[in-house]
Amino acid sequence: MTHPVNRQIGIPCVMMRGGTSRGPFFLASDLPAVPAERDALLLSVMGAGNDLGIDGIGGGNPLTSKVAIVGPATRAGADVDYLFAQVRVQEGVVDTSPNCGNMLAAVGPFAIESGLVRAVDGVTVVRIHNVNTGKLIEARIQTPGAQVAYEGEAVIDGVPGTAAPIHLAFLDAAGANTGRLLPTGSPTDLIDGIAVSCIDAAIPVMLVRAADLGKTGYEPTDGFRSDRAFMARLEALRVEAGRRMGFPNAAGMVIPKPVLLAPPTRGGTLSVRYFMPHDCHRAMAITGAVATATACTVPGTVAAALLGGPLAMPGDVTFEHPAGRLTVRLEAGAGASGPGQSAPVAGILRTARRLFEGTVFARPSTPPRAAMAA
Known part of the structure; x- marks a missing residue:
């Protein structure tokens, strides 16, 4: 009989491609609320300790060692929260300082299919609060018959084939991490x-x-x-x-x-x-x-x-x-990011695809530091 402490931890997971990136998507409610516990679990899931992520589902490249965590919105004007995590498997580090716009492309479809956002017939607008930066992004998702469509004629370089278009609008991108468009105060x-x-x-x-x-x-x-x-x-x-x-x-x-x-x-x-x-x-x-x-x-x-x-x-x-x-596509925006500074609204076409869903397993404890350095 297996002792409970040795049992692996199963977490519901959906693997998705967003733009030219790929990674697991989790509901925030399925992960530990304490950041240190959450990060330890993600390191195990992604295969920390090996540059190929061989003991996890990391893809052996920074573009495929990304995680999206999605939950109900905690900010007025948003439909969902999206926390992005870059998992550096070789170093055993989870970095939540940046945002990822490619993974962002799959947040809307994931939120709709997870029941966080109700789709409408035609195009469903999902306003996404990026927790990493505190900024809002508007995603327009193709939802004929109130169902997410993945097949379509849109093409993006770096991804084979065609897919349904997803239009992203960064409504106030300036000062994402520093609060200023020009953090040093100078353009050069x-x-x-x-x-x-x-x-x-x-x-x-x-x-x-x-x-x-x-x-x-x-x-x-x-x-x-x-x-x-x-x-x-x-x-x-x-x-x-x-x-x-x-x-x-x-x-x-x-x-x-x-x-x-x-x-x-x-x-x-x-x-x-x-x-x-x-x-x-x-x-x-x-x-x-x-x-x-x-x-x-x-x-x-x-x-x-x-x-x-x-x-x-x-x-x-x-x-x-x-x-x-x-x-x-750049259009004049009203988002202020400091005296005399504002950033345009930036629009980009992306695509996404749901790849598989199921349960991913994490070890009951994090790998030893020696293994991470191996």
Whole structure:
């Protein structure tokens, strides 16, 4: 007979693809309310202690080591709460400082199918409170016959095939983590002689011209990891940018995210290489796209300078990324983020898919620290 202390812990779970990311979705009521207990459970579920997440359901890549936790809204004007967790399986760390806009695309469908939001025939609007940043995002979900539709004709680069469109609108993205669109007070700062722009809109980012770091900005994603000198320099810039943005422990956080910028080569607005922060994204993060697109409207930023001046609104910003293109629609918004600062409303097209549902199992205790370092 198995002793109760050795029994695994079963948690209801739905695996979903949101945009170009994938991960388990949980109802907040199915997880421990105490953050430390919740995080220990998530580490076990995702397979902490191994870079492949071999003893869990983590996908061996930051894009597939993400978790969404959804529950009833705790903020007026919202329909649901969404807490995002980036699980760093190798280090055994759960980071809830950032938001993830790709996983966000699946929050609306999950909320509807979990009974948190009642669907209407046609299109159901779900207003999502991102707990990580305190910001509101509006998702428009295709619900013919009051049922979530996953099949459709929408295409997003980085995901094979077509699917039903999901329209996301970031209503007031500025100051997501710092309370200010320009956390350092300046559109451009010099760090070790390199011009960078520190922007906080949906997520804090550090923008830098690829050429200033000896790169073209068109390199394949895997080529960066092997260039240890470049990665060390980028990390040093990121950590100092984080310090100036108000994150004294940025070395232990995934924010700010570094973004390399270069002129476009395929008819877009800018070429981008987005880091997460220690690996180059195979496409482009949605929150990173919102931040970078917003920077294009701010005079004096690295992004605006590459365009020859700030972008006028309404307008589209199309990013050329390793998997294709991503377009952000910008319209004037009223969200204030400091004296004389406001950010546009940013709209993005995404898709999502429900992959499987069932019970995922966690160990009754966290793995030993030695195993995590193995």
